[in-house]
Amino acid sequence: MRTVLALALLAASAPLFAQDAQPPTPDSVIAAASAGEWRAIDPADLAVMTLAPDRDGKPRRIVIQLLPPPFSQGWVENIRTLARAHWWDGTSVYRVVDNWVAQWGDGEDNEAQARPLPPGMNVVAESDYVTPVQPGPEDGRDFILTPQREEIVINRWLDSYTVTAFVAGWPIGLDDSGGRTAWPVHCYGSVGVARDLSPDTGTGAELYAVIGHAPRQLDRNIAVVGRVIEGIEHLATLPRGRGDAGVYDDAALRVPILSVRLGDELAEDERPRFEYLASDSESFARYVQVRANRNDAFYRTPAGGVDLCNVQVPVRRVRG
């Protein structure tokens, strides 16, 4: 009798068994994540940058997610101020360097001719490149960041630069010499604040997105303020600049920015709706594990390791 039942169970679950026999892929782990493991991104934390249409008349829209507190908030506040003032409307992408960055804003070196900044801009200190970390109150093991009290999930895979972790869906670095600080890192698609030489920290009016291999040496040396979550190809495919430092040597090559709007300034039906896979979820832990040990049909030798920037936190569009 038990044999028959076992056979019946086996028959009923055969498709499941067949599915389980396939080693998981990053995509299959993401697809299997439960609805409760996804967290909505507030449209107010998204900036939508619209470039002039391309030569074929196709629209170019880029969605940038801003970093949550406590990371880089002096600059993030400036970016909100600039967006609400519609300051970027009529500016341009003026610098593109292969395997490095695409940069936008006013791009005017001559201060007398530069576009005036709106009132209320913060001047941010270099000390704000990092943020304090506190030990968890219960067991002293896990770190907690204020004010969100988000759990820091330590990344157990080796990193060339420092101890790393994920918090609230973002990859971060942690001081490995007792400094008890954390900072957002530069990966493909990261958005940072262009600046002059130290101690200048930039305002947030001139921004760049990484369009190449992660320039992690910039971590703690430039403010990271967010990441492109849609449309990075509109920046990555732009012609490379031929002037000094990759600035377009002909103003006609600059790519016009029609507008930059925070998501909550857009009409309800135009608001960008996205969610990310919670970095303290079981599915995210599995996702990191699978990224580090690919053994699905295409792979022959699992790496047994993964670079922090190759663990792209899953982000997906919802409701169109």
Place this chain on the structure above:
Amino acid sequence: MRTVLALALLAASAPLFAQDAQPPTPDSVIAAASAGEWRAIDPADLAVMTLAPDRDGKPRRIVIQLLPPPFSQGWVENIRTLARAHWWDGTSVYRVVDNWVAQWGDGEDNEAQARPLPPGMNVVAESDYVTPVQPGPEDGRDFILTPQREEIVINRWLDSYTVTAFVAGWPIGLDDSGGRTAWPVHCYGSVGVARDLSPDTGTGAELYAVIGHAPRQLDRNIAVVGRVIEGIEHLATLPRGRGDAGVYDDAALRVPILSVRLGDELAEDERPRFEYLASDSESFARYVQVRANRNDAFYRTPAGGVDLCNVQVPVRRVRG
């Protein structure tokens, strides 16, 4: 008297002192390298791929350096065979995926319609993804690769994937579990051999170049055969494909390849002349050190580490 001499020496050497007072940059280390630290790249080891001119009529030329023995030579020989047969002339770049690869060749899935391969092509085994390493005969410390007996310079900076090194101007991975094998790694600009599922290893007719963050999980799973040393932007700026796996869904979007030629097949005055900074030179060691510890005027916090793919081996064009 000594004071006067000291002062005189100081005056004479003031410019030198002033120069030394500036912390070195990767560029300054490269500029200071002696002529003897650079090694010529044989034009026969370069493949020149010419795409159709862009929409503005500008030429698009890409120079690929092929890996030296003993790495991936079964596939490299196939690439030489294909180039000498002018097999790629009239093929195209048919697949472009953001932060991943641009891929070219025949791109025909239907075997009956595929362009026939030239005679004499190798069928290469998966075991050739890696190459054996032997201990140095003198002290057993440094590894030697045959037949060149090139010194392996161990990279002392942490890597997320394995022990790493440089040999003959190339970054490589080394088995860290006693396997005594080495393999070429995937970095930005690396060229690899597209293939079907294992155990297929590809022929070398369908190739890709990395146009995003280094996909190191592909190491030992796909044959790396070389790297783009000039013109990668002509691939990185191509429109991203919208079909399955990033293949262009409209054949009209494919980018025509006019020709692929090995450097020694070109007329003397058209041959590409490049050299690389020897990875066993003092300047290269200094270069790696500086890459890992940027403290020039722009930097505030040296990283104290560097990712293997952020140590781009210096390559320069000579004689135009």
